[in-house]
Amino acid sequence: MSVAYDSVDQTAAAAIRLDAELRRAHPRTILEAAVESFGDKLALVSSFGAESSVLLDIAARVKPDIAVLFLDTGMLFGQTLDYRRNLAERLGLTNVRDLRPAYQDLATADPQAKLWQTDTDACCHVRKVLPLDRALGEFDAWITGRKRFHGGDRLNLPVVEHADGKVKFNPLANWGKSDLDAYAAEHDLPAHPLVAQGFPSIGCWPCTQPAEEGEDVRAGRWKGLDKTECGIHVARAPGTPNNVGGDI
Incomplete structure (x- = not known):
């Protein structure tokens, strides 16, 4: 049974309460609580990446028809697109939605598909932030795959948080790489094909490189730039419209 929250204050209070209840819970327990609280008003955002x-x-296993939002930026590795299709079919996920940048946004901001060369934040904004903002309009809460062991801004990641008027669940926040590897092995989950080629984190092909031995998991993302997030998980000031700023 889902619960509707009528105001930003109520939504924020719900996030605080859920985080207190779930901050040490198993990821499945967190997902079950998210589904119980929000039902079909809950989405899972996935890159179909390395983890x-x-x-x-x-x-x-909890809700096979959950809405899974996949950002097809138009610049993903071919291996990622194949993995998305094959993994969804294998797991029995029946409601995977491919989100693409709007034609008009690309025509205005990136007509030659070279924006990544001069302004990676703007490129992420038009190809990730805007499509996700539009899709999330029908949902009250969403699930991310972020983890604290990735470092950077994720070190203090809560299990449940309030952001941009919605509740965000981070079920894997407490898990480390050994936990992920153990689960994947136990359930015989297929790896993204680029992992074997040295990519521990995978985004768009122009801005993703293999990580060197001993480097941070996300070291290959926007390498050489002062950038660690695409903008989707960057908090916005109150009143900021959904079509301004941010990256995933």
């Missing part, structure tokens, strides 16, 4: 199979498998 995505674990969360997607748990979600498929």
Whole structure:
């Protein structure tokens, strides 16, 4: 049974309460609580990247028809597109939605598909933030695959948080790489094909490189730039419209 929250204050209070209840819970317990609280007003956002199979498998066991939002930026590796199709079919996820940038946004901001060369934040904004903002309009809460062991801004990641008027669940926040590897092995989950080529974190091909031995998991993302997030998980000031700022 889902619960509707009529105001930002109520939504924020719900996030605080849920975080207190779930901050040490198993990821499946967190997902079950999210589904119980929000039902069909809950979405899972997945990149179908290097570590995505674990969360997607748990979600498929809890609610196989959960809305899974996949950002097809137009610049993903071909291996990612193949993995998205094959993994969704294998796990029995029946409601995976491919989100693409709007034609008009690309025509205005990136007509030659070269924006990533000059302004990665703007490129992420038009190809990730805007499509996700539009899709999340029909949902009250969403699930991410972020984890604290990735470091950076994720070190203090709560299990449940309030952001941009919605409740965000981070079921894997407490898990480390060994936990993910153990779960994947136990359930015989297929790895993203680029993991074997040295990619521990996978985004768009122009801005993703293999990580060197001993480097941070996300070291290959926007390498050489002062950038660690695409903008989707960057908090916005109150009153900021959904079509301004941010990256995933």
